[in-house]
Amino acid sequence: MLATILDADALRHAEILEQVWQFRHRQFVERLGWEAYRRPDGREIDQFDGDEAIHLPLVVDGQVVGYSRLLPTLQPHLLSDVYPHLMDGAQWPRGSRIFEWTRCIAEVSDKVIAGVPISNILMTGVMEYCLVAGIEALVVETHPKLVNLLVTTGWEVMPLAAPSVLEGSLIVPITAKPSMAGLLKHHELYGINGSVLDLEHAHGNPFGPSALLRLAFVEEQHGNVQYARMAGE
Template identity: 45%
Template sequence: MLQIIHGKHANDQALMEAIWRYRHRRFVEELGWEAIRRVDERERDAYDTSRTIHLVLTHRHSIIGYSRLLPTTFPHLLSEVYPEIMEGKRYPCGPRVFEWGRCAAEKKAPRIDNVAAVDLLMTGVLEFLVLVGAEAVIIEAHPKLVEMMKGRGYPIRHLCKPALYNGETMVAAAVYPSATVLQHHRLAYGITQSLLPPNLQWRLNGIRDLPVDHHPIWKDSTRGTG
């Protein structure tokens, strides 16, 4: 099941401690993100606030996947850490646009109902985005990861050219979730039940796609100067 923890309601200290340590192990120890290493081996940063949404995939009381959503109406990584890769260009932001990051599944997790943990995590996050009516999510990642998202059926718009950041190639992209993409995920990976908590599952029923302009001007919902 996917647990959804809003920062302002993060009252389960044991679970939050497990999240920080999981993030340290996956992103620092295994992926080598030395820039975010902390001596206490608890990976958290200035963007883990009361507004942060933590999406935690658990199995038998262990974390097997994690993603973080940041509201783009407040400081986030593309606005504060990576703004130079945009070269002043505008990008989507607004109350229904999130920044999606810190996404990783446990490599050694067992398949659950013959579905890999990474596919459960990605589908669960997508369920949540459809549930809350997200118009888009922005990601900053290696171009290969952006292509992976495209391969999963997401409509994607590149927001900038690939750029070097601390020696790594990075690109920003807008990803457009929808009920159609969710249905594709469920069929592609054989997921027959919702991953959301039971009290939220019923709200997915009857959700239909609304027309979305994947190349909007974004008018007031933009950052940047271009």
Template identity: 35%
Template sequence: MIQVITAANIDHNRDLMEQAWRLRHRIFVEEMGWAAIERDDKREIDEFDDEHAVHLLAVDDNEVVGYSRLLPTARPYVLSTHLPQLCEGVPPSSPHIVEWSRIGVAGSARTSGRRLNPTALAILTGIVEWGLPRGLKGFVSEMPTSWLLRLLQLHIHALPLGLPQMIDDVEIVAVNAGFDGRSLRQLQKMRGSTDSVLAPESRVAARLAS
């Protein structure tokens, strides 16, 4: 299930968030080599992990096996602050668009082959399922260029914001990706289920927002 954690419920989910901080450190520092953000406490936290951040945790038997973060684009965010060179124009800013970042899946939940990882698919489905009732229409993200086709196959209308650039030996492109009800239906089709991916408490919150 996908647990959505915001400023409103983070105090009740401290154990899960501790797992999330440590998972981020394992993925981005220990595996990907982002030495600039290494911390002695093995928790990867940055200036954007504030009251505006929305954390999506894939939880399996009380273990966090996947993570991503949404940030509002109507205020400073990662692309606009640290990577504006990926945009040929001004980075997007809208109350209806979020930034999707810090995307990672634990080693125990990774799969091989060309099919989209089920945990990553659940997280993306959770973003759309949670976001649509709140008036979200899409996200911006910095991602490997190979992800572009995958997003289009999921009926997410992804458009590059600039030309790809090499960052830490990976070809990265910034995208503006729109989603709607068709995207959710395609994601559900890919998952093979129309059941909600959201944890019960997150599902209730999504209904209340609609």
């Protein structure tokens, strides 16, 4: 399931994070051709993988099969230090509970969890984690196709600037806000019942030492579907 690891806890989760670096290299360098990030050791790590980074690896049978990273916007992140030109001089949201969503990818695979494709579990897990951790919004620099996906799966999306061409691709900066209605939309679309977070493995609380708690809502109405308790299934 989706683990939640703060890079400050890297020593306690060294085995999974080593898999993360290798997974990122396979997916972004070998699969997608990010040659600037190719390394002889087959590990993709950048300057933002510091103590403030939140790693969300999707683990199936002990293997990382999907991944997302969240970066605090009050610290250096991609939009602030690498792609500020995407904003065309405008400012972007910053705050203690606003994070940047980066490096989101699932392997090309037929693997499923409870019959649900791993890519759908990954996207659902990111929203659930935001709600559990108290993250209010995500800043994303992404393709218009993914913007459409986020809108249709229940994220509250707001463009921050006009699309720009970046390395031959059209990229638009946006904010994506999670909501309980959005999480229910994910569950409805993907046929998910229950939490997809592995909070026992690594609770990943960016706002304090206390363990994160699962959502405990019951009988939420969404469209024509009645959802029973999702937490602790």
